[in-house]
Amino acid sequence: MTVLCNISEIPAQSARGFTLDGRALVAVHHNGRFFVYENRCPHRGVELEWQPDQFFDFEGNYIQCATHGALFKIDTGECIAGPCNGQALNQVAFSQIDCQIVLL
Ligand code: FES
Helix, strand or coil, rough: CEEEEEEHHHCCEEEEEEEEEEEEEEEEEEEEEEEEECCCCCCCCCCCCCCCCCECCCCCCCCCCCCCCCCEEECEEEEEECCCCCCCCCCCEEEEEEEEEECC
């Protein structure tokens, strides 16, 4: 098990990028829940963010790929619009232990 971060490092309604052992990840805190995905768009395999830690669309309702604008549901990673419609971000298994997000 590897500690990714303390939950206090990801304020509500925000996301944060991490690189762990060369693997790009994004942790999201949305509507009181946490999610962790590989930071890799299924369309071209690139990282998703617009700028460091900027992963959401303008309204903050979806994760959006900065390259071609694909939209991903925050709670499942499913792509609902864009060139990889129907594919999904890879979820990363984790547990919230005390105040930490721990990768399994
Ligand atoms: S690389 Fe993400 S939508 Fe094309």
